[in-house]
Amino acid sequence: MAIEEHGASAGNFTTGQTTSTETEQFENTLRPKTFDDYIGQADVKRNLKVFVQAAKKREETLEHTVFYGPPGLGKTTLSMILAHEMNSQLRITSGPALEKPGDLAAILTNLKEGEFLFIDEIHRLRMPVEEILYSAMEDFAIDLVVGKGPSARTMRLDIPKFTLIGATTRFSMLAGPLRDRFGHVEKLRFYEAPEIQEILTRSAKILDIEIETSAAEKLSYCARRTPRIANRLLRRMRDFAEIQHEGVITDTVVEQGLKSLSIDEKGLDYSDQDYLKNLCEKFGGGPVGLSTMAAAMGEEENTIEEVIEPFLIMEGFIQKTPRGRIVTDLAWSHLGLKSPVTQNQNGGQTIML
Ligand code: ADP
8 A cells, every 4th residue: 555645744742743754654663554453442443344344345435534533543544544455545635735725636636546535634624625625525526717817617627536534633623514525433532551551562562672561551551542652652761771771661661761751650741731730820720711721831722722631631630611621629639739629628618709
């Protein structure tokens, strides 16, 4: 299966997104190639296997599919597996990389029958570009405007039957007409610690890294339940192990390594801790609006909403309410701080505002 990329992806360690060609190469080395190698997400895999078998039996292309969930959970990997299982090719691009309708039209007209087009961050497509997709997905045709001014006319161009795979961290941001054109919508979930441990063990084997079972288990709790972060932590631990501990990743390597990377025992990294500290110390635990949090942390709203908060909500550290974000008792105790509510209860006083 060939993979072709249009446009670059950006990001950093905390967001779990791709940063450089070297990192991308590292990720590609570890990417599972088949459903059997792909760990976890059992429900999604079960569905997809049926869809693939059915499409193959009818000798049709697979229906357009959208994967959604936080970064690093395996959306791109699953898309590659789908193309592989359908004996086809995957072409990769992303919403922000497609600036003009012509950019997308050029890719669509160059596709071959049965190929897959993967659009990462599909919620960030510009509207004129997105509109090209509507007829492409539904009728396998695109409408091009030829000429300018009063003599301009529309020309319909047939394109090969293809499968669109959209990936997004924000499914709710997809416009209705686009959402409705996907035959399959699959949500990827955060992984359980044993699944992350399995991913770590698999990656260590591929990379020829020696890691003790107890060390892999310890690390599995500190990877924000995300395969991409697990693999990156493994790489960092290998560095610590090689320099300080003769190459083997032991419990001690993991403990010292995590400390050096400022990752705590719940797997919260610097950004998570910074978020909770801001919310507790500057805003008394909330409620606080997104833009205020972004300003307080000097972080982008998107990163807060799509990367930091989903994990903190799932782990029970914060809640989103109609009035804004609030921290839970778990967050107060995790930071070693006293919640104002608890203080009130202890003091036996209630402050009426
Ligand atoms: P996303 O597209 O959701 O941001 P990717 O598919 O790029 O995430 O996955 C990031 C990395 O995590 C890949 O390098 C891949 O090796 C690994 N990975 C993701 N999901 C799994 C999985 N279920 N089993 C094993 N490795 C996985």
